[in-house]
Amino acid sequence: CLWFELRPLESVLRTLLEALKARDTNDVFGQPVNIKEVPDYLDIVSHPMDLSTMEAKLERREYETIGAFEADFNLMVNNCLAYNRKDTMFYRAGVRMREQGNTLIEQARKDYPDLD
Numbered sequence: 001c002l003w004f005e006l007r008p009l010e011s012v013l014r015t016l017l018e019a020l021k022a023r024d025t026n027d028v029f030g031q032p033v034n035i036k037e038v039p040d041y042l043d044i045v046s047h048p049m050d051l052s053t054m055e056a057k058l059e060r061r062e063y064e065t066i067g068a069f070e071a072d073f074n075l076m077v078n079n080c081l082a083y084n085r086k087d088t089m090f091y092r093a094g095v096r097m098r099e100q101g102n103t104l105i106e107q108a109r110k111d112y113p114d115l116d
């Protein structure tokens, strides 16, 4: 439809974001980490990132390329792997999200090289 043609990047990133949300089955990446619940989080993570924040940035057209979107995705995953111990559900969810997300994002970069 016309919308996709006028803003192909926004359309591709929205589709990517929905696919990432669908793979977040434990819903650990959907919202910012709750600092009241995890008081030492900011001692270790200087730049928090989550899928809802990425969605807000997308809506505000803050991503100019697929690569810029990928950078926030990597930040989100690396924060998770840095904060959580290896023997936690959170850490395993981070490894799985990294694997599944990288596959989705790299495919989008191949399908839409002019958007990267």
Ligand SMILES: CCOC(=O)c1ccc2c(c1)NC(=O)[C@@H](C)N2
Binding pocket: 027, 028, 029, 033, 034, 037, 038, 079, 080, 083, 084, 090
């Ligand atoms: C209601 C308590 O929620 C949490 O403790 C919590 C909730 C979500 C989390 C998280 C912790 N830690 C994380 O590293 C990221 C990936 N997600």
